[in-house]
Amino acid sequence: MDATAAPSSDVRARGLAPLWVCAAVAFLIVSLVVGVLTGPIDLGAGSVLESAAARLRVPGFTSSLTPTEEAILWEIRVPRVVLGALVGGMLALAGATYQGVFRNPLADPYLLGVAAGAGLGATIAIAYLPEGLRGQRALPVAAFVGGAVAVVLTYAVGRSARRERDAATLVLAGVTVAAFFTAWQTFVQQQNSETLQQVYTWILGNIPSTGWADVVLILPYVAVALVVILALRRVVDVLNLGDDEAASLGINVRRVRLALVVAATLGTAAAVAVSGLIGFVGIIVPHAIRLVSGVGYRALLPLSAIVGAGFLVLADVIARTALSPAEIPLGVVTAFLGAPFFALVLRATRGGAG
Secondary structure (H helix, E strand, C coil), rough: HHHHHHHHHHHHHHCCCCCHHHHHHHHHHHHHHHHHHHCCCCCCHHHHHHHHHHHHCCCCCCCCCCCHHHHHHHHHHHHHHHHHHHHHHHHHHHHHHHHHHCCCCCCCCCCCCHHHHHHHHEEEEEECCCCCCHHHHHHHHHHHHHHHHHHHHHHHHHHHHCCCCCCHHHHHHHHHHHHHHHHHHHHHHHHHHHHHHHHHHHCCCCCCCCCCHHHHHHHHHHHHHHHHHHHHHHHHHHCCCCCHHHCCCCCCCHHHHHHHHHHHHHHHHHHHHHHHCCCHHHHHHHHHHHHHHHHCHHHHHHHHHHHHHHHHHHHHHHHHCCCCCCCCHHHEEEEEHHHHHHHHHHHHHHHHHH
């Protein structure tokens, strides 16, 4: 088994190359600019830059936008774009993390049932918490509990078949758990019809235009998840060599795996609490980066966060403009893009396994 030594050196060689970092950051910047400038009211790139410079108190700059246009820019568009970037970056990062931790290229927050569990937790919080505790502040906590229960159940079902690292088995376990949690969520909706519209919006997925409140709400959770996962990103590559290999290098496999899963679930739950069930981001982004760059997890995880942020911002632009003035649910857009991509990944995975 000397082949295990080769992957170690290969992993070290596939670091975070400046070329890919620059390309990912450029993609994110372009996405953010497109997201801010796109809308039913044309604000103009020059006027937006002037307004930004004036807000930063750069000498010699004043905003040429009207007070209404200023409100549209800074209270609607910019917060929505920032929120979309946070959600997209977190979902892509969580997907890449789950794939590395479970050594399964098909693992994803949506397919593992985490998103469905988080949605159920948030639904229960809205429907059953006392009036004093009900509200957005409680949603990430409730969503985290639901997401954590879902990922534990998924892993337990896969493990009961003694094939928890087999791609098809884990995906089927995730689909089973997601179906169960979705059915439970539907039952809660039927019992609490006044929450139907809000929960229905969750199921379809959407980036709300609620100002900075949702950004402030999920930012601490996403920041914690991001710091933990990126701090352990080198270990994910080692985990992919096998538990025995990782343990021989002095890594506490169980503790590290738990920390990564908890961090990814925390971030996913917070994202789902405000955006609903947006699927396939954790599949599309990490695999697209792998196809283009071939990097290991040490580079894949930060790149996934950056590219995922830009990807969901652009997907939200499509959702906002494709049938303007109506909006397409964002989950529909990502599913439309992700379903064929997932089929290709599944085919490649099956071919590699065979």
